[in-house]
Amino acid sequence: MESTRDNRLVVAISSRALFDLDESNGIFETQGLRKYTAYQIEHENETLCPGVAFPLIKRLLALRLPHTDESAVEIILVSKNDPNTGLRVFNSIEHYNLNITRAAFTNGRSPYHYLGALGADLFLSANSEDVRLALDHGYASAAIYTGLAFVDDNTDEIRIAFDGDAVIFSDEAERVYQEKGLEEFKRHETENCEIPLPPGPFKPFLEALNKVQKAYEGLDHKPIRTALVTARNAPAHKRAVKTLRSWGVGIDEAFFLGGWDKAPILEGFRPHIFFDDQQTYCQNAARFVPTGHVPSGIKNMAL
The missing domain is CATH 3.40.50.1000 (HAD superfamily/HAD-like)
Incomplete structure (x- = not known):
C-alpha cells in the first residue's frame, strides 16, 4: 500500500x-x-x-x-x-x-x-x-463560497491568488491600520520595511506550493502560477516584497492596489482559487472567480 x-x-x-x-x-x-x-x-x-x-x-x-x-x-x-x-x-x-x-x-x-x-x-x-x-x-x-458555478478554461495552468495581510502575512500591519489609520500604517511599514512580517496562516501552504513549483525549474512549461493581490500600495509594498524574499518564497505576479476593488484584476488573472481575509473583497471576487474566505486576523475578530 x-x-x-x-x-x-x-x-x-x-x-x-x-x-x-x-x-x-x-x-x-x-x-x-x-x-x-x-x-x-x-x-x-x-x-x-x-x-x-x-x-x-x-x-x-x-x-x-x-x-x-x-x-x-x-x-x-x-x-x-x-x-x-x-x-x-x-x-x-x-x-x-x-x-x-x-x-x-x-x-x-x-x-x-x-x-x-x-x-x-x-x-x-x-x-x-x-x-x-x-x-x-x-x-x-x-x-x-458555494452556490455559484464556474466554467473552467481551456488552459493547462493552475492559478492561485492570495491576499497578503492576515493570509500570507500576519495581521500585524492591518492592526496598525485599523487602530491608528492609514498615515500611521504607511509610516509604520516604511520604517519597518527591512524587518520581515511575521508569517500568516497560509505561509506553510505557500511554501509547500513553492516546493512543487521548483520541480519544474528549467522547464519551458511551469504548470502552477501564483499571484499576490493586496490592498497595499507604495511605499507599503516594499515590506511585503522583502518579507517574501527573506522567506525564500516566490510569487509569480503581484498587484498592489491601494484599496481598489480586486475583482477586475482577478478577472484578468482568472485564478482557480483566491484567498482573502476580508469578506467585502471575498463577496465581490466570488461573483467572478472561486473564492475562499480566510477568517483570521483583526478584521474577523468580531464576526
Missing part, C-alpha cells in the same frame, strides 16, 4: 466544497439529520454536480512531477457525514474519474482533529466554523 508520508502537496477538502450539495444541505438544516440521511441514501446513485472547488481539484489531481510522472498532489476527502451517507460522494468521485482514494468521515465531528494525521497542507470547506477551528489550530484553511 502506498505511504501517505511523501513529498506531495496534500489538500483536504470537504464534500460541499468539491460538489454542489446545497440542496441536500438545505434538507439537513431545515428538516434535520434523519430526513437528510434518508435523502442521501435514496439518491446515492445520482451523480452530484461539480462544486466551486471542483476545477481546482481536478487540475491538481492531473499534475504530474517531471521525469518521474508521479502525482504531485494528493487530495483527501474530509466529510462530516458518516460512511453510510457519504457513499453518494464517493460514487460521484468515481463517476468523474477523480483519483481520490483516501477519505475521513467524521460523523459530525469537526475535521480539524484529523488534519495533522492526514498531513494536510490546506483545508477547504464550506463550513466556516470548521475552517475557524482549523485555523485556530495552525492549519491553512478557507471557507469556500
Whole structure:
C-alpha cells in the first residue's frame, strides 16, 4: 500500500466544497439529520454536480512531477457525514474519474482533529466554523463560497491568488491600520520595511506550493502560477516584497492596489482559487472567480 508520508502537496477538502450539495444541505438544516440521511441514501446513485472547488481539484489531481510522472498532489476527502451517507460522494468521485482514494468521515465531528494525521497542507470547506477551528489550530484553511458555478478554461495552468495581510502575512500591519489609520500604517511599514512580517496562516501552504513549483525549474512549461493581490500600495509594498524574499518564497505576479476593488484584476488573472481575509473583497471576487474566505486576523475578530 502506498505511504501517505511523501513529498506531495496534500489538500483536504470537504464534500460541499468539491460538489454542489446545497440542496441536500438545505434538507439537513431545515428538516434535520434523519430526513437528510434518508435523502442521501435514496439518491446515492445520482451523480452530484461539480462544486466551486471542483476545477481546482481536478487540475491538481492531473499534475504530474517531471521525469518521474508521479502525482504531485494528493487530495483527501474530509466529510462530516458518516460512511453510510457519504457513499453518494464517493460514487460521484468515481463517476468523474477523480483519483481520490483516501477519505475521513467524521460523523459530525469537526475535521480539524484529523488534519495533522492526514498531513494536510490546506483545508477547504464550506463550513466556516470548521475552517475557524482549523485555523485556530495552525492549519491553512478557507471557507469556500458555494452556490455559484464556474466554467473552467481551456488552459493547462493552475492559478492561485492570495491576499497578503492576515493570509500570507500576519495581521500585524492591518492592526496598525485599523487602530491608528492609514498615515500611521504607511509610516509604520516604511520604517519597518527591512524587518520581515511575521508569517500568516497560509505561509506553510505557500511554501509547500513553492516546493512543487521548483520541480519544474528549467522547464519551458511551469504548470502552477501564483499571484499576490493586496490592498497595499507604495511605499507599503516594499515590506511585503522583502518579507517574501527573506522567506525564500516566490510569487509569480503581484498587484498592489491601494484599496481598489480586486475583482477586475482577478478577472484578468482568472485564478482557480483566491484567498482573502476580508469578506467585502471575498463577496465581490466570488461573483467572478472561486473564492475562499480566510477568517483570521483583526478584521474577523468580531464576526
